[in-house]
Amino acid sequence: MKLYQSLGPNPRVVLMYLAETGVAVDRQFIDIMAAENRQPEFCTKSPLGHTPLLELDDGSCIAESIAICEYLDETAAGHALLGATAEERAKTRMLARIVDQLVVVPMTAGFRGAEGLPMFQSRMLCLPDAAADLKRLAADGLASVDNMIGAGPWALGARFSLADIILYSFVEFGAMVGQPLDPALANLATWRERVAARPSAAASANPKLGIGEPA
Known part of the structure; x- marks a missing residue:
């Protein structure tokens, strides 16, 4: 998996989640100040240009910080921060x-x-x-x-x-x-x-x- 991250509170949500759980993913920084998230190459992965973005091993992508954290909590962290029940x-x-x-x-x-x-x-x-x-x-x-x-x-x-x-x-x-x-x-x-x-x-x-x- 690869996490595309940037400045901003939504990317921070995912980074703080990773720090809390110890889940490890590759990371790439996207410079939103320079509008890298609006470039065609990135928008093929994230049509709205949103960061953070999690690219899965099969090439599919999940945008939106809460959705990313929920996916990781269900697949990698054993419901560490969503809840056990x-x-x-x-x-x-x-x-x-x-x-x-x-x-x-x-x-x-x-x-x-x-x-x-x-x-x-x-x-x-x-x-x-x-x-x-x-x-x-x-x-x-x-x-x-x-x-x-x-x-x-x-x-x-x-x-x-x-x-x-x-x-x-x-x-x-x-x-x-x-x-x-x-x-x-x-x-x-x-x-x-x-x-x-x-x-x-x-x-x-x-x-x-x-x-x-x-x-």
Whole structure:
């Protein structure tokens, strides 16, 4: 297998998953700043130009970070971060879906319409007039998640899961693009500190690590 990775929170989700589980795959860095992900050669593998992308041994490809992690969890990691039972896996997917819809979608759309507009406006539909409202939606979503997770220690209680990885990757992304976590969200603030202390948080911070690039 080969993982095509790049800058960004979605690639970080997969890198953090790999660091947590120890699953090993070959990696290739794709420079999205130079639009390598929009070139014909890459788009034959990922028609939408999305990273990360997992190329399987038979040449078929899986895009989307959550789908990649679920595939690896089922085939290589023994349900390490989705859950050991059908109920645990359903609850992980439930929270991952909530985080994706309430936080990830408006946060990334708000970024593309504001700070990211110079990079993305020639590549996809951006909504600069809606950017501020999209950021408000993301902030409201984080407040809802803060209420859901309670005192933790993890997003699903005692079990660290893929949902923690997704949420952490985008909380950190928000902090870098003008959408910082509201310090009044006490549950998320202490949860963030706990996740940041995990070795996988540091291991996933630089997408070039592990593929022969300098730190």
